[in-house]
Amino acid sequence: MPEKKSTNDPCDRHIMQQAIEKALALGASIAGYVPARLLRGCPSARAEGYRGWDTFTGTVIVLGLYHDPARPEMDWWEEGRSTEGDRMLRRMTTAIAEWLRKEYGRDARDIPYQTGAGGIFLKDAAVLAGLGCIGVNNLVIVPKYGPRVRFRALWADLELKDTASVFLPSPCDECPRPCETACPQNALSGGRYSRERCLRRMDADRMEAAAKERHSGATSPVDHCRTCDLVCPAWTTPEKKRNARR
Ligand code: SF4
Ligand code: SF4
Known part of the structure; x- marks a missing residue:
């Protein structure tokens, strides 16, 4: 365990700035932080009760990775392995934690993805970190990338008094809500997300x-529904640029 430095260390903000820059250099599309x-x-x-993460000192650094619809395999879930996108994010959070320990002697660690495994409510953390706002589709809508961003986080022994959050007006206010009409479960009816319907x-x-696995005898990843994600027109700069080039 590295030696713990003073929680009043004036360098914490500077270290955080470097950690954010490192996250982006490692391939994160976006990064921010929120005091734990x-x-x-x-x-x-x-709403759901307190479970999972139970460390409320220090700071949580949230990384987001754009999941390009042209690379759907990034989102395919494999039992025991998570998704390719999550594995990419975990490599980044692990590398940043290691760097914080080695470079600054600050304790830091990757936070598991699922709350059942000790994780945090990632969407809440992303919003509190100022990375986006929750849309009608119950996803975090991120400037430039829309809802096509997945998150992972690490905890660091850095004490920051506040977030860098900014107010983001919701893109849903002016939207004809294709997510609501396209949902195959009618889970966004009236602009209210029904977890029960979506989970079905x-x-x-x-x-x-x-069933595919039983039929083929080979491992088959789960291709979860992304309809409300893929139809959302909000803030998707990379795709607009790509379409403009066609
Ligand atoms: S499709 Fe429209 S209403 Fe639905 S989440 Fe996206 S911006 Fe919001
Ligand atoms: S993931 Fe699919 S089922 Fe769930 S709310 Fe979105 S469109 Fe509906």
């Missing part, structure tokens, strides 16, 4: 993958 204490009362924790579709996706 703010996660204690985040909306999901209030997730279960069906898993069963479909299991």
